[in-house]
Amino acid sequence: MVVKRKRETTVVSKPQAKEDSPPPVDNAQDVFRRLFEAQFEPLDLPGPTAKSTNSDEENEDDDDSDLSGSEGDWDGMSDISDESNQVEVVEHTGTYAAPTDRMDKKTWKAFMSGKLLSDLEKPSTEPEPTSKKEEEEDVHESANLKHDLALQRLLKESHLLESADDLAPTGKNRLKALDLRMQSLGAKTSLYAQTKMPTAHRRGIKAKAESKEDRRRQEAKENGIILEKPSKVQKSSNNGRRDRGLVGSSVGKFAGGTLNLNKDDIARVQASGRRTMGGRGKGKTRGGRGGRGGSKR
Amino acid sequence: MATSQPPLRFTSHHNLVYRLVLSTLTGQTVHISQIRSSSPTNPGLAPHEISFLRLLDAITNGSQMEISYTGTVLVYKPGLITGSTSGTGASGGMITYELPSNCNRGLSYFLIPLCLLAPFAKAPMKVLFTGPGVITSSTPTGDMSVDSVRTAILPLYKQFGIFNNIELRILRRSNTGPTGRGGGGEVQLVFGHQVRLPKTLHLMNAGRIKRIRGVVYSVGVSGSNNARMIETARGILNPLSPDTYIFSDVASAPLVPAPDKTNPQAKKKIGLGFGLSLVAESSTGCLFSADVASPPSGGQAPEEIGKQCAFQLLETVAKGGCVAPAAVTTMFTLMTMGSEDVGRLQVGRDVIADPNVVQLARDLSNFGAPGWGIRDAPDNGDGDVIVSVVGRGIGNVGRKVA
Numbered sequence: 001m002v003v004k005r006k007r008e009t010t011v012v013s014k015p016q017a018k019e020d021s022p023p024p025v026d027n028a029q030d031v032f033r034r035l036f037e038a039q040f041e042p043l044d045l046p047g048p049t050a051k052s053t054n055s056d057e058e059n060e061d062d063d064d065s066d067l068s069g070s071e072g073d074w075d076g077m078s079d080i081s082d083e084s085n086q087v088e089v090v091e092h093t094g095t096y097a098a099p100t101d102r103m104d105k106k107t108w109k110a111f112m113s114g115k116l117l118s119d120l121e122k123p124s125t126e127p128e129p130t131s132k133k134e135e136e137e138d139v140h141e142s143a144n145l146k147h148d149l150a151l152q153r154l155l156k157e158s159h160l161l162e163s164a165d166d167l168a169p170t171g172k173n174r175l176k177a178l179d180l181r182m183q184s185l186g187a188k189t190s191l192y193a194q195t196k197m198p199t200a201h202r203r204g205i206k207a208k209a210e211s212k213e214d215r216r217r218q219e220a221k222e223n224g225i226i227l228e229k230p231s232k233v234q235k236s237s238n239n240g241r242r243d244r245g246l247v248g249s250s251v252g253k254f255a256g257g258t259l260n261l262n263k264d265d266i267a268r269v270q271a272s273g274r275r276t277m278g279g280r281g282k283g284k285t286r287g288g289r290g291g292r293g294g295s296k297r
Numbered sequence: 298m299a300t301s302q303p304p305l306r307f308t309s310h311h312n313l314v315y316r317l318v319l320s321t322l323t324g325q326t327v328h329i330s331q332i333r334s335s336s337p338t339n340p341g342l343a344p345h346e347i348s349f350l351r352l353l354d355a356i357t358n359g360s361q362m363e364i365s366y367t368g369t370v371l372v373y374k375p376g377l378i379t380g381s382t383s384g385t386g387a388s389g390g391m392i393t394y395e396l397p398s399n400c401n402r403g404l405s406y407f408l409i410p411l412c413l414l415a416p417f418a419k420a421p422m423k424v425l426f427t428g429p430g431v432i433t434s435s436t437p438t439g440d441m442s443v444d445s446v447r448t449a450i451l452p453l454y455k456q457f458g459i460f461n462n463i464e465l466r467i468l469r470r471s472n473t474g475p476t477g478r479g480g481g482g483e484v485q486l487v488f489g490h491q492v493r494l495p496k497t498l499h500l501m502n503a504g505r506i507k508r509i510r511g512v513v514y515s516v517g518v519s520g521s522n523n524a525r526m527i528e529t530a531r532g533i534l535n536p537l538s539p540d541t542y543i544f545s546d547v548a549s550a551p552l553v554p555a556p557d558k559t560n561p562q563a564k565k566k567i568g569l570g571f572g573l574s575l576v577a578e579s580s581t582g583c584l585f586s587a588d589v590a591s592p593p594s595g596g597q598a599p600e601e602i603g604k605q606c607a608f609q610l611l612e613t614v615a616k617g618g619c620v621a622p623a624a625v626t627t628m629f630t631l632m633t634m635g636s637e638d639v640g641r642l643q644v645g646r647d648v649i650a651d652p653n654v655v656q657l658a659r660d661l662s663n664f665g666a667p668g669w670g671i672r673d674a675p676d677n678g679d680g681d682v683i684v685s686v687v688g689r690g691i692g693n694v695g696r697k698v699a
Binding site for chain 2: 108
């Protein structure tokens, strides 16, 4: 609305200015234009072209008129820019981030894996740069831990060491120390515990250990020292019976995928049904079993 | 017990998927009639709805469905949700499910309901989606991309105490096919956390947006599209949230078999395009997502897509509440399936005024769930409301027996 009104005033002012100047009768187009404008609405021709249509001799007057109606001419210019020459708007978004804050490959992989977003935040926070002070602290911390470990080991294994000069056990002692460490880590028995030995030998060891324990308890009792409660004697899970494995049959001998029955076994099986033969058969089988068991060992 | 009850009767195809899900979860038979009965050209069930029924059949044991001759009437009698136990169509503990090429919905149409069923399964749910109908991107039909399901829907299950061994792997990407149908993607869902009952949820503090993550993908087109999308989206989002990262993925176009007379082994490229998925996470763990992909007809510049997506994300966040519109169905359904306790959830007024949410509320009450209590959130100028949902305490039938 406002623009339109302005335009009217400007264009009306223009012919007025031109009337002051000598009328350009020789220009037929101008005459027609004025005639047209008198009857209808004023035409809005682009300024420069209108100027070019003017004859050369009126250049000075034209300049005068331009100066006199400078305000009007300026409005006309803005009019022209509205109509024909659209101002090109260039949008510049300069907020793009520097390449430094692009994600690295590791984070990309972590994110694009099938895992959920909530699980991924831990690794993404991990590679944050730590300050120098923190790193130094970390170094100290790890050194302290190492020293702690060495001290603990020394305390535990000092009885193996021959002299106080060499703090690291060597040779046989090193193997023993390793064994001790294994046990402290949860090994059931020592690596060097003898697994196979004559029964008498084992019994002897067992008896010795028991007597030692008894003596210790006795002495403690006499001296009024309260000891830990004696550990319960382990009962063998197979109460008196030998574990026969999966295919263990109570009859015969299983070897090479076949169950071998000898005469005794057959007799025993047959005898178990009859009561009259029971006593004798039983006795016989018992003997047979014992013998077989021994041979198997 | 449930078998003796008369079936629940519904009409029209609206909310069909969630009706079937609720039916499966509650064990009630449903009778849905007048499915697109007024349509002279395509009456009855649409291809994607048939696909969903087949998916339900694959993951349940003993479900029966009857479809009328015209497809306008469906009777569904649910079975037990077994998950992917071997012997029931699963090979190597993985159900392979193939989608036909005339499917015009994104994979999230199947994934989101499947994830709702998965926590109540008897065994872990492992499904491999494959075939010429798998569209991993967002679609013009309004489905979100699979990336958004992974980054914006699945993490919500954590709030219900379901978080272990959940994975969604996109093995092959695909945008929508040239006519808006078909794709060639491959997606693997592993949902290994089965619960007896989801935890009661009290979520009433939306917090502030602390980080924005996103995935930008181009399938079979130049990777420079990705950079252009990222640049525009970041240009808008970075001044608002400095912790904005968008990950780029460039994939080659999937090949699907297209046999013709001369060459029966012929294959064609399908599902070209690009897209962007954005997720905003708040300080209290609420997630808001936005998804835009290039239309199948093409003709949109990557800058346009990036701009649209960023604005869509801002709009979603502006709707307020603790839940994005895309996740509200999941949240309310899980809350209803929870223990017999009152859970509370703050949602934006625009979010709950959505016709789909209203329909869900009606359907839930049809399935016997108590109504929702809605009141204005205190000291909140955004006009949020707090919805109180009482759990039904049904939970996992398979777990109860086992």
